[in-house]
Amino acid sequence: MAKGFKVRSAVFALAGSALIAAPAAGQSDPTGKSQQGDVAVTIYNSGQALVQDVRDIAIPQGRTRIEFPDVSSRIRPETLSFDAAGATIVEQNFDFDLLTPGKLMEKAVGETITLVRTNPATGAETRERAKVLSVAGGVVVQIGNRIEVLRDDGLPVRAVFDKVPENLRARPTLSVTVDSTRAGTRPVSLRYLTPGLGWSADYVALYDEVKGTVDMQGWVTLTNQTGTTFDNARTMLVAGNVQTLNNNNSRYSRPSPPPPPRGNIDTMGTESADRERLGDFYLYPLDERTTIANAQTKQVSFLDVTAVPAAKIYTRTIGWLQSDNEPVKAASEIAFSSSRNGGLGDALPAGTVRFYQRDARGTPQFIGENAVDHTPMGSRLSLSTGDAFDVSVEATVMARTKIASEEYERSSRYRVIENGRVRQVQIDRARDFYRTTMRYRVTNARPVPVNVEVTQAGLDRGYWSNDFRVVSENLKGEQVNLDRRKWTVPVPANGDYELTVVYETRY
Numbered sequence: 001m002a003k004g005f006k007v008r009s010a011v012f013a014l015a016g017s018a019l020i021a022a023p024a025a026g027q028s029d030p031t032g033k034s035q036q037g038d039v040a041v042t043i044y045n046s047g048q049a050l051v052q053d054v055r056d057i058a059i060p061q062g063r064t065r066i067e068f069p070d071v072s073s074r075i076r077p078e079t080l081s082f083d084a085a086g087a088t089i090v091e092q093n094f095d096f097d098l099l100t101p102g103k104l105m106e107k108a109v110g111e112t113i114t115l116v117r118t119n120p121a122t123g124a125e126t127r128e129r130a131k132v133l134s135v136a137g138g139v140v141v142q143i144g145n146r147i148e149v150l151r152d153d154g155l156p157v158r159a160v161f162d163k164v165p166e167n168l169r170a171r172p173t174l175s176v177t178v179d180s181t182r183a184g185t186r187p188v189s190l191r192y193l194t195p196g197l198g199w200s201a202d203y204v205a206l207y208d209e210v211k212g213t214v215d216m217q218g219w220v221t222l223t224n225q226t227g228t229t230f231d232n233a234r235t236m237l238v239a240g241n242v243q244t245l246n247n248n249n250s251r252y253s254r255p256s257p258p259p260p261p262r263g264n265i266d267t268m269g270t271e272s273a274d275r276e277r278l279g280d281f282y283l284y285p286l287d288e289r290t291t292i293a294n295a296q297t298k299q300v301s302f303l304d305v306t307a308v309p310a311a312k313i314y315t316r317t318i319g320w321l322q323s324d325n326e327p328v329k330a331a332s333e334i335a336f337s338s339s340r341n342g343g344l345g346d347a348l349p350a351g352t353v354r355f356y357q358r359d360a361r362g363t364p365q366f367i368g369e370n371a372v373d374h375t376p377m378g379s380r381l382s383l384s385t386g387d388a389f390d391v392s393v394e395a396t397v398m399a400r401t402k403i404a405s406e407e408y409e410r411s412s413r414y415r416v417i418e419n420g421r422v423r424q425v426q427i428d429r430a431r432d433f434y435r436t437t438m439r440y441r442v443t444n445a446r447p448v449p450v451n452v453e454v455t456q457a458g459l460d461r462g463y464w465s466n467d468f469r470v471v472s473e474n475l476k477g478e479q480v481n482l483d484r485r486k487w488t489v490p491v492p493a494n495g496d497y498e499l500t501v502v503y504e505t506r507y
Contacts, residue, residue, distance in 0.1 A: 034070045039233040044242050049158035049197035053190045061183040068174040073227030079193040085179040107165040108132045114160040201351030214310040218303025230292045239349035240281035269378025273347035302456050310336040316393040320458040327394040328386035339378040348375040390445030403433040418440035440499040444491040455486040472502035
């Protein structure tokens with residue numbers, strides 16, 4: 001029984017063994033340098049990218065097939081645009097079945113290969129011609145009149161193939177059949193869309209609580225999962241949500257992960273950033289050409305500002321007029337502006353902001369992170385970094401009583417259409433109100449006083465009950481909108497504050 005091969009996860013791995021194939025005639029050297037030309041890549045936040053590749057190619061007169069290796073292995077063929085002077089495209093094919101040991105053996109089924117075995121004691125080699133019968137769960141070959149299963153038992157065995165199959169490529173290859181009116185070398189332009197190239201913004205923020213400032217660096221993070229390296233490419237990033245249609249081709253369609261939680265944009269900005277625009281999107285060109293290697297993450301700086309005014313705030317939103325089972329930790333947030341004066345001075349592409357703060361020894365320590373959406377310049381943001389350790393809010397219903405209205409809505413009329421005729425209907429309906437007394441106890445175990453923003457939500461219950469009233473409060477609040485009212489509660493160091501509010505509502 002011959003020793004050597006075993007199939008594992010469609011890859012043929014042999015201890016001390018090898019697969020060797022001679023290049024087929026006319027195929028490019030798999031180890032050769034990239035055959036891309038002048039490459040420009042435009043990358044969108046959606047994980048899509050536009051690749052534009054201009055190559056100088058000798059095209060004979062008449063109909064001929066041209067191969068373009070080193071395109072994205074996840075190219076969307078239907079988006080391809082081909083342009084060459086005096087040539088028109090007739091047909092295109094994309095070969096993404098790449099050369100691997102497993103694929104090489106699969107393509108050899110029914111073909112004859114050479115097995116080379118080495119005697120570990122003497123080093124002598126023996127060669128036998130073998131016909132590959134199957135690779136389902138293992139490699140089955142026929143040598144003469146006997147059938148053998150190749151095993152991976154540590155003995156050195158090499159499989160030598162006579163050629164690389166024509167439909168197996170060392171690199172993702174696009175082939176185009178063109179009809180040319182003349183012969184000669186000329187620029188050929190390829191343009192196509194591909195998933196697998198994406199970018200996001202990452203922000204590193206150093207918060208100084210004593211000074212009330214934040215230093216922020218912005219980094220563009222590029223990712224490449226196209227299976228292809230783009231060499232010395234002019235790179236443009238587009239910030240904004242460009243609409244693309246889902247494609248059911250699973251070869252390049254990937255499910256989108258759920259979006260991360262976003263920080264609050266308290267006020268949306270109205271300032272224009274000093275950035276190039278394309279339609280309704282901001283453009284971020286990289287200053288220099290760069291190589292975007294496959295399976296690589298690359299970062300490029302685009303923002304670096306210091307001493308931006310910032311403040312820590314504590315917040316708690318109560319969703320209904322009800323009691324908490326236990327005190328709830330307040331959210332710790334850092335608020336700052338993206339305005340030109342007194343802020344970051346730039347529009348913020350969507351990404352993650354990671355906050356750091358120096359400890360007593362002066363060493364920056366990580367204190368939390370949050371995500372921001374695409375944010376215009378001039379906005380006011382509040383980004384939560386986590387729950388406060390020693391600041392909490394407990395909401396309690398102190399009393400709730402029904403109030404019978406002294407007045408009834410007599411002769412309350414509405415129109416009813418029956419068989420095309422309108423008649424008036426009278427009803428007598430009493431309306432009940434409820435008076436609810438809420439207490440919000442805010443505690444602070446910090447050695448310094450803090451302000452806590454307490455927001456009561458759930459006041460607007462729809463068209464039938466949006467008539468609510470705040471009839472009493474021991475601290476003046478601010479009506480944010482029909483549904484929410486907010487109080488900025490001053491809490492002394494190592495102390496508490498009891499906010500009491502009386503509501504009258506229809507529920």
